[in-house]
Amino acid sequence: MPMTRSDYRIFPQGLDAVTIDFGNVISETLNDLVLALAARIDETPFAGFVESVPAFSSLTVFFDFSEARRANAVETTVFEFVRAYLAKSVENLQVSSSGSTRVIRIPVDFSAEAGPDLSLIGESKQLSSSDVVRIFTSRTYRVFMLGFLPGFAYMGEVDERIATSRKASPRTRVEKGSVGIAGKQTGIYPLESPGGWQIIGRTDFELFTPHAETPVALNAGDRVRFIAV
Amino acid sequence: MGILIRKPGMLASFQDLGRSGFARFGINPGGVMDTAAARIANILCGNPDGETVLEMHFPAPQIEFTAPGFFALCGADFGARLNGSEIEPWRHCTASKGDSLVFSRQINGSRAYLAVRGGFNLNRWLDSGSTNIKAGLGGLEGRALAAGDRVGFQRNTAGFGVPTFRASSRMLPMYGPMPTVRYVAGAEFELLTEHSRRTLDEGLFLVSPQSDRMGFRLEGPPLALAEPIELVSSAVNFGTVQLLPDGQMIALMADHQTSGGYPRLANIIPTDLPLVAQLGAGNKIGFHPVSLEEAERLFIEFERDLSLLRTACKFRLDAID
Numbered sequence: 001m002p003m004t005r006s007d008y009r010i011f012p013q014g015l016d017a018v019t020i021d022f023g024n025v026i027s028e029t030l031n032d033l034v035l036a037l038a039a040r041i042d043e044t045p046f047a048g049f050v051e052s053v054p055a056f057s058s059l060t061v062f063f064d065f066s067e068a069r070r071a072n073a074v075e076t077t078v079f080e081f082v083r084a085y086l087a088k089s090v091e092n093l094q095v096s097s098s099g100s101t102r103v104i105r106i107p108v109d110f111s112a113e114a115g116p117d118l119s120l121i122g123e124s125k126q127l128s129s130s131d132v133v134r135i136f137t138s139r140t141y142r143v144f145m146l147g148f149l150p151g152f153a154y155m156g157e158v159d160e161r162i163a164t165s166r167k168a169s170p171r172t173r174v175e176k177g178s179v180g181i182a183g184k185q186t187g188i189y190p191l192e193s194p195g196g197w198q199i200i201g202r203t204d205f206e207l208f209t210p211h212a213e214t215p216v217a218l219n220a221g222d223r224v225r226f227i228a229v
Numbered sequence: 230m231g232i233l234i235r236k237p238g239m240l241a242s243f244q245d246l247g248r249s250g251f252a253r254f255g256i257n258p259g260g261v262m263d264t265a266a267a268r269i270a271n272i273l274c275g276n277p278d279g280e281t282v283l284e285m286h287f288p289a290p291q292i293e294f295t296a297p298g299f300f301a302l303c304g305a306d307f308g309a310r311l312n313g314s315e316i317e318p319w320r321h322c323t324a325s326k327g328d329s330l331v332f333s334r335q336i337n338g339s340r341a342y343l344a345v346r347g348g349f350n351l352n353r354w355l356d357s358g359s360t361n362i363k364a365g366l367g368g369l370e371g372r373a374l375a376a377g378d379r380v381g382f383q384r385n386t387a388g389f390g391v392p393t394f395r396a397s398s399r400m401l402p403m404y405g406p407m408p409t410v411r412y413v414a415g416a417e418f419e420l421l422t423e424h425s426r427r428t429l430d431e432g433l434f435l436v437s438p439q440s441d442r443m444g445f446r447l448e449g450p451p452l453a454l455a456e457p458i459e460l461v462s463s464a465v466n467f468g469t470v471q472l473l474p475d476g477q478m479i480a481l482m483a484d485h486q487t488s489g490g491y492p493r494l495a496n497i498i499p500t501d502l503p504l505v506a507q508l509g510a511g512n513k514i515g516f517h518p519v520s521l522e523e524a525e526r527l528f529i530e531f532e533r534d535l536s537l538l539r540t541a542c543k544f545r546l547d548a549i550d
Binding site: 009011012013014015016017019021024025026038050051052053054055056057058060062065066069077078079145146147148149150151152154190191193208210211214215216219220 | 249251254354355363416467469487493521524
């Protein structure tokens with residue numbers, strides 16, 4: 001799916017970051033494009049490149065301003081140099097549907113104790129807690145991006161029948177391993193943290209292993225199945 | 230050999246220029262709030278700019294040198310005294326074994342930086358010395374300093390004395406309790422109403438008590454977008470000013486999360502971000518727009534000043550190494 005110029009917007013975020021934004025939507029197609037672009041940039045980075053951060057439908061590249069300017073003999077602005085680099089990188093980009101074919105199975109305890117908001121969601125949707133769990137576990141979810149906390153994966157899409165907005169007043173303490181729903185997104189808290197997601201269960205699965213070579217278990221593009229235990 | 234913390238002060242932590250390369254995993258860079266002060270402190274000690282330094286708030290720690298130390302204090306002026314004698318910030322100093330470094334009063338600014346020649350001896354996490362307090366990792370055991378902590382130096386600087394050397398005042402950030410900081414318009418700036426754009430440039434915004442290393446909440450006349458917009462999350466940066474749903478702004482600081490979904494109104498330019506980093510609750514901030522070209526020009530100039538200082542320090546330090 002080659003892109004044309006009008007399909008995206010490129011803008012600076014400070015002097016050391018430039019974002020390419022493909023549209024303000026959550027879609028697997030756009031996320032595939034973002035991940036393919038991130039992979040291409042990792043393969044052929046420009047001098048001074050530091051890292052790229054994929055999100056739902058945008059990619060932000062971070063770089064060392066002075067190094068990028070010096071090593072690339074930039075005569076315009078550094079932003080213009082990176083803008084041109086991104087525009088070129090996106091040309092003729094080959095996008096396979098999701099780079100990753102991994103399906104990760106995550107065991108979850110859906111008891112009332114582990115999922116304090118499960119019964120509330122059930123009540124508001126006129127479903128039993130076990131219906132909510134059945135509907136939730138019947139899907140395979142895609143990881144769109146990581147953010148918020150180390151290893152926190154934004155996954156979707158949750159079935160309309162159980163999709164529930166964030167809590168009006170966030171909890172000051174959500175336990176590590178808590179599985180939550182926020183609208184049509186689901187995610188797992190890798191660490192204890194304050195948080196506003198509706199908590200429906202808890203897992204022992206480690207999402208964040210700080211001293212491992214890859215410190216997180218899930219990556220953008222991965223697929224996840226939740227297994228009730 | 231190194232330092233012993235006699236009293237911990239408030240939220241003193243080891244930081245460098247940030248843990249880069251892991252934002253895609255949700256691991257935020259962290260790092261020092263005032264990058265100019267931390268870099269100058271390191272340069273004065275002959276260190277790489279990104280060496281790990283101690284970031285201190287007021288009340289600041291009481292520090293005992295358990296070995297001779299060659300150090301620099303930059304950033305906020307907390308009335309530092311070494312064995313009772315006042316020492317100036319923005320220059321390098323030497324301490325003997327047993328010397329005591331204390332901070333008597335908050336003269337200006339909110340964050341002071343201590344760099345030592347050769348750096349502190351810390352276990353690095355993901356190639357950075359920055360403390361990530363939320364994750365409990367990096368720096369010294371992933372936490373703020375506590376009484377009784379001992380931290381070594383990576384290098385013995387005994388007998389290392391040089392004629393005193395100070396950074397030229399021209400390059401020092403002009404800290405104050407009410408700075409006007411320059412910004413480049415952010416991705417959603419154009420969505421502000423005409424009136425709100427004027428308010429942003431003409432208003433004064435109070436730094437709220439709900440401000441920390443993650444972000445500064447700014448209180449002032451509310452701003453509004455012409456049309457409400459829901460954004461999907463995307464990566465954010467240090468210095469990004471976002472509009473919250475209640476019309477107030479938040480300036481993202483060093484410990485910001487990797488991603489966010491609020492409208493991005495502005496990016497404070499990196500040469501002015503240190504002025505913001507030195508603010509505390511009750512201080513005020515004004516905004517002034519500049520072009521991206523101007524922001525780049527100012528940063529290039531600042532980098533040039535830093536390299537002059539680096540050359541001058543290296544020349545003096547090498548002579549006695």
